Amino acid sequence: MIFGPNREPCSQPLGFAVDLDRELGGKFRNLWPYRILNEVQSAFWPVCFNTDHNVVIAAPTGVGKTMALEAAICRLLQEDEGTGNGRKTWKAVYVAPVKALCQQRLVDWQRRFGTRFGLKCAELTGDSAGMREVAASQIILTTPEKFDAVSRDWRDNLYLLGSVRLVLIDEAHFLGEDPRGSALEALICRLKIMKSHKVIMDKGLPASKLRILAASATLPNVEDIGRWLEAPPEAIFNFDYTYRPVPLEIHVLGYANASNPFLFQRTLEGRAPEVIGRYSEGKATLVFCGSKKGAEALATKLAGAGSGFGFGNKQVGRGGMQGRSQQRLEAERFSNIQNHKLKDLLLTSDGAVAFHHAGLTAEDRTCVETLFQQGVVRTLCSTSTLAQGINSPAFLAIILGTTFWRGTGTGYEDLPVSAVLQMIGRAGRPGYDDRGVAVIMTSKDKDLMYMSMAEGQEVVESQLPARFHESLNAEVCSNVISDLGDAIRWLRSTFLWVRTHRNPDYYTALLPRGTVCRDADNSIGEYLKAYMLRILAELEAENVLRLEKTVGLSRDGAPIENQETETIVPLVAGRVMSKTLVSFETIKILRAVPSDASLEDLLYACCGCPEVCNPVRKAEKRPLNDLLKRVRFSKGLGIKKCTHPSHKAFVLVQACLGNLEIVDFTLKVCDNPMCLISSVCAEE
Numbered sequence: 225m226i227f228g229p230n231r232e233p234c235s236q237p238l239g240f241a242v243d244l245d246r247e248l249g250g251k252f253r254n255l256w257p258y259r260i261l262n263e264v265q266s267a268f269w270p271v272c273f274n275t276d277h278n279v280v281i282a283a284p285t286g287v288g289k290t291m292a293l294e295a296a297i298c299r300l301l302q303e304d305e306g307t308g309n310g311r312k313t314w315k316a317v318y319v320a321p322v323k324a325l326c327q328q329r330l331v332d333w334q335r336r337f338g339t340r341f342g343l344k345c346a347e348l349t350g351d352s353a354g355m356r357e358v359a360a361s362q363i364i365l366t367t368p369e370k371f372d373a374v375s376r377d378w379r380d381n382l383y384l385l386g387s388v389r390l391v392l393i394d395e396a397h398f399l400g401e402d403p404r405g406s407a408l409e410a411l412i413c414r415l416k417i418m419k420s421h422k423v424i425m426d427k428g429l430p431a432s433k434l435r436i437l438a439a440s441a442t443l444p445n446v447e448d449i450g451r452w453l454e455a456p457p458e459a460i461f462n463f464d465y466t467y468r469p470v471p472l473e474i475h476v477l478g479y480a481n482a483s484n485p486f487l488f489q490r491t492l493e494g495r496a497p498e499v500i501g502r503y504s505e506g507k508a509t510l511v512f513c514g515s516k517k518g519a520e521a522l523a524t525k526l527a528g529a530g531s532g533f534g535f536g537n538k539q540v541g542r543g544g545m546q547g548r549s550q551q552r553l554e555a556e557r558f559s560n561i562q563n564h565k566l567k568d569l570l571l572t573s574d575g576a577v578a579f580h581h582a583g584l585t586a587e588d589r590t591c592v593e594t595l596f597q598q599g600v601v602r603t604l605c606s607t608s609t610l611a612q613g614i615n616s617p618a619f620l621a622i623i624l625g626t627t628f629w630r631g632t633g634t635g636y637e638d639l640p641v642s643a644v645l646q647m648i649g650r651a652g653r654p655g656y657d658d659r660g661v662a663v664i665m666t667s668k669d670k671d672l673m674y675m676s677m678a679e680g681q682e683v684v685e686s687q688l689p690a691r692f693h694e695s696l697n698a699e700v701c702s703n704v705i706s707d708l709g710d711a712i713r714w715l716r717s718t719f720l721w722v723r724t725h726r727n728p729d730y731y732t733a734l735l736p737r738g739t740v741c742r743d744a745d746n747s748i749g750e751y752l753k754a755y756m757l758r759i760l761a762e763l764e765a766e767n768v769l770r771l772e773k774t775v776g777l778s779r780d781g782a783p784i785e786n787q788e789t790e791t792i793v794p795l796v797a798g799r800v801m802s803k804t805l806v807s808f809e810t811i812k813i814l815r816a817v818p819s820d821a822s823l824e825d826l827l828y829a830c831c832g833c834p835e836v837c838n839p840v841r842k843a844e845k846r847p848l849n850d851l852l853k854r855v856r857f858s859k860g861l862g863i864k865k866c867t868h869p870s871h872k873a874f875v876l877v878q879a880c881l882g883n884l885e886i887v888d889f890t891l892k893v894c895d896n897p898m899c900l901i902s903s904v905c906a907e908e
């Protein structure tokens with residue numbers, strides 16, 4: 225199937241092209257290196273740059289959606305100029321599903337908005353700078369989880385949160401993926417309620433005029449996201465895959481399943497050279513593998529196979545140099561590579577084949593990316609680290625298997641839509657080629673599903689139910705919800721509310737069986753309210769919050785008859801749960817520990833909490849079992865081998881506390897979750 229320039233109508237009238245030279249003068253014009261906007265950009269440009277509407281744009285990768293977000297920032301700059309004082313009291317928050325995208329955008333926007341307009345950009349992610357730098361910046365780049373956590377204390381951070389005038393959501397289709405989607409949903413609902421909160425309104429803070437822009441891959445239900453984000457119909461754009469500026473030919477290859485997923489992955493690795501040979505036309509190829517080891521193994525295999533599969537075009541990017549002088553240059557070029565395996569691979573394949581994954585140092589990764597951009601590396605075997613947003617020169621992108629290993633206890637999981645779209649979106653980038661090819665290698669039973677994903681036919685559903693207890697409690701603690709009336713207002717502000725009315729069948733766990741669309745909208749709303757009351761009761765039963773009946777008071781403080789309201793009061797456990805981001809499940813586990821429990825029992829209970837239960841990988845079993853012999857507690861509980869995620873946490877926390885050396889790299893995991901659990905125990 226070929227996805228390429230517009231052959232079908234889209235949801236917006238087109239037929240004109242915006243010329244930036246005519247639209248813009250002065251400093252805004254130089255922000256973009258190109259002059260003529262394509263059809264998609266020409267459609268959204270006037271709404272983004274000339275209005276304050278909330279906007280949702282769904283369009284294929286590579287179409288140039290980023291400029292919609294940039295246009296909205298320019299509008300704010302223009303507004304500043306209009307006021308005459310040029311003071312930037314606002315903040316724009318860019319929210320992307322992964323840190324890598326934030327970092328990439330940070331570098332780009334620092335260069336473009338920083339130098340020209342004096343805007344400061346700061347990253348607010350797990351690895352990022354302190355809050356002081358964030359508070360002093362106008363553009364904040366963050367992930368939904370991080371910003372959700374920060375905005376829970378919005379009253380304490382009123383200066384920061386009250387300044388948020390613009391929220392830019394990139395890759396917004398991740399709204400349908402757990403757990404990021406639920407964090408985004410909770411975050412946006414909070415911001416929507418904050419916007420009209422008395423505290424923000426009375427002070428006239430920029431957040432009272434909050435504007436939201438969302439850019440997403442093509443979706444069938446973009447109107448639902450638009451409705452949720454309160455975008456007017458003229459600001460909801462949905463362009464299907466036919467609007468890709470560079471046509472992308474997509475092949476989904478379904479293979480017979482092997483006896484287990486590991487063997488199936490091996491089968492796919494075996495088929496990869498043939499697939500590269502068939503589709504690459506000797507051009508740059510990016511192969512997405514399921515694991516670091518898989519990427520290394522495939523790269524080694526391809527290098528060993530020589531140039532017979534169409535990847536060994538040594539002339540490209542090298543000026544056609546031959547012989548010894550070329551070899552010397554090659555050796556010099558790769559001399560800074562620290563990873564021996566990678567260096568050897570580059571030397572033996574004359575630089576044509578390489579691998580890329582998170583286990584490489586940042587310098588090695590940058591070096592490989594540069595070699596690929598320059599056309600030296602012709603076939604790059606990578607994990608998903610390279611899938612996000614980069615402008616790769618790949619003509620062919622291959623997804624080698626659509627499941628990935630999440631470890632013992634979780635097993636194999638299917639790649640989510642956003643990952644698939646990002647990966648195939650790396651082929652045929654504008655400016656590199658006039659077409660591209662993507663191949664998805666999967667099992668026979670999943671080929672139709674992945675074809676529908678690639679076509680943008682996957683409906684985005686709310687992920688809030690998976691974190692409903694936590695989200696509701698967070699709003700109670702952040703003062704967004706103080707009584708039942710607030711709780712209902714919050715519920716009505718969710719994407720869940722929009723989707724349950726549209727597709728009740730998907731939410732059968734929340735609604736009574738047999739609920740159908742033709743039920744009056746009201747009854748679905750009533751069912752949802754009943755569901756929320758159930759969750760409130762469960763939270764109350766675990767002392768997370770308390771529901772109190774209060775009598776309504778008149779202006780002079782006198783009680784009003786028959787005007788009882790139900791106030792919702794956060795309790796200590798609830799505050800800890802919200803602050804430390806632990807799940808309701810964890811609170812229940814900890815509350816079940818008897819007050820006279822031994823240290824060993826208490827520690828083991830903590831290690832059963834979902835936040836610290838990471839799957840046990842095959843390679844970790846031996847080092848974990850070695851550690852098990854050296855830690856203090858193990859015999860009392862009869863643990864002989866580390867097989868369960870809770871065993872792994874139990875051994876690791878003891879190793880950390882006992883200062884035992886952890887040799888295995890992957891086991892040197894962050895012990896932060898353990899600190900959080902300890903703080904919960906202390907509070908309790």
Ligand SMILES: Nc1ncnc2c1ncn2[C@@H]1O[C@H](COP(=O)(O)OP(=O)(O)OP(=O)(O)O)[C@@H](O)[C@H]1O
Pocket residue numbers: 258259260261262265284285286287288289290291613615649654655
């Ligand atoms: N009108 C245009 N003319 C020429 N090049 C353009 C135009 N618009 C965007 N580009 C270039 O196209 C590339 C892709 O743009 P952009 O990253 O904004 O796409 P996208 O829709 O966000 O896709 P993705 O999510 O894959 O990044 C960039 O290199 C950008 O500079």
